[in-house]
Amino acid sequence: MADSTRPANVSDPGEAIPSAGRLLFVAAGVVFWGWLLATWVNRWLGGPVVPVGEPFVAPGTVESALAALPLLSAYATDLAFVTRISPEIARGIWLTVVITVVSLAVGFFIAVPLAVARVYGRLTAYVSLVYTELLRGTPLLAQLFVLHFGLNMGQYVPVALSDVFARNVVWVAILGFVLNGAAYQAEYIRGAIESVEEGQLTAGRAIGLSKVETIYYVVLPQGLRYAIPSWTNEFVYLIKYSSLAAFITVPELYYRAFEIASDTFRYPMIFAVTGLAYLCLVLTATELMARVEDLVAIPGVGGDRER
Amino acid sequence: MSDADSNPDADANADADANDAAESGDRDYLRVADISKWYGDEQVLDDVSFEMDRGDVTVLIGPSGSGKSTMLRCVNRLAEAQEGEIFLDGEEVTAPDVDVDELRREVGMVFQDFNLFAHLTALDNVALGPRRVLDLSEAEADERAHAQLERVGLADQTDSYPAELSGGQKQRVGIARALAMEPKLMLFDEPTSALDPELIGEVLEVMHDLVADGMTMLVVTHEMSFARAVADEIVFLDEGRVVERGPPEQLFDNPEKERTARFLDRIASHD
Structure with a gap:
């Protein structure tokens, strides 16, 4: 940014x-x-x-309206087709958004302890390191396959959660993205925590805060602010990586697009539209995070600081 | 330090300390006894000993690398001495079972680089300890923070963030932050060394006020005029050893050791 x-x-x-x-x-x-x-x-x-x-407007109406316009008449049929598939695209986007947001949010609460352990722990630093490298070092798709086909995690979804989505496989995908995303988020947060000055921890300890209290009250409020710009990367990646859920049959955006494409054989048009939808989601995410960064900005912490 | 009290093994020691304290009254409020410390093979403190009474001001002077700051940090256990003992108000600070967090509530520290919490306003910087360490209510902690900021002349800067303050103001917030814990002893680690010359005065002024209020202060500084004006004792450290100690007029005007005289000459030529 x-x-x-x-x-x-x-x-x-x-x-x-x-x-x-x-x-x-x-x-x-x-x-x-x-x-x-x-x-x-x-x-x-x-x-x-x-x-x-x-769709809200009948494809036939779109086609005849555009056909009358000199510049757009050539695209009338295409845009009528896009109008026709738009409800399915929107339906797919819903799951893409939900999977991304839930995975990111839950992953965050795993990533923070992982990052803190990595920076301040002894034995836990190694546990965190092994976890992070294992999850970052193996293909996400392979991880999803292990969770879905290998371990059949869908069967363990508690009753309370299994009513939320039509199929439990959505939860399996979320689990996969949580576990994997936490490893990436932890790396971003670790880097940010390490950029908090050593003296901040010393000062906290000097007034009698314990190490854990100092990390909570002093280091994290600063480190997490520093982390926002790079953490936004993970948000953006996850929006697009969530398409891998299609391979374990989660009917998110990419899955819906592929379904329509194999029915209609209009691959280029459908994936152009799908790509545009992902782009809109990504731009929304970066805009949102820029605003969050402004909202929590403190003079001298993040924002105007050199990184 | 209550851990030490409840530990039966430490009782004999504690009784002996209590007797010492009773005999000497305020004598030996802080007693540093034969402190030695090594970083790897390098010895940074070598049998350092000195004592302070309640309300005393002791100034540690010496060339850089002489172990002054390390000595200071041993008192609140930010650094660990490998040999020797330190007693504060009759209790052994260096005992292995001392709760360091509890010790640090009673020993305020002011840093060369201020180390203000960058994400908190001046008020919250000062109030954090009372809130989270002393468990005061939000209102009580704020009130105490206000009072301390007023004491250092920053009542009008309570809502400023550290980045918005001058160096001198930062250091005064740093002093207020330490004072808000109502410490028994204040440690100053070169509090004016990172300041522009024109900002040193306002910090020294606050420190003068503290001396007048009877605060017990252990100060590492190169401000010799301040040391001469307020110190009860000057301790000259070189290469981790106490070369000479004494009241300022004696040490500054008639140093016994040649090394002290040489150091003072060098400092004076820079003034």
């Missing part, structure tokens, strides 16, 4: 007139998320606006 000029941050609309590019970016975001939310809500409520699985 080009955040070296932190004071002129983009999250404060009062400070500067937004550029045209910025306006376009925001407008695209509103359209994307408006369409997504509307499609999801329509499905959850059993189709009060349009029947579930149908």
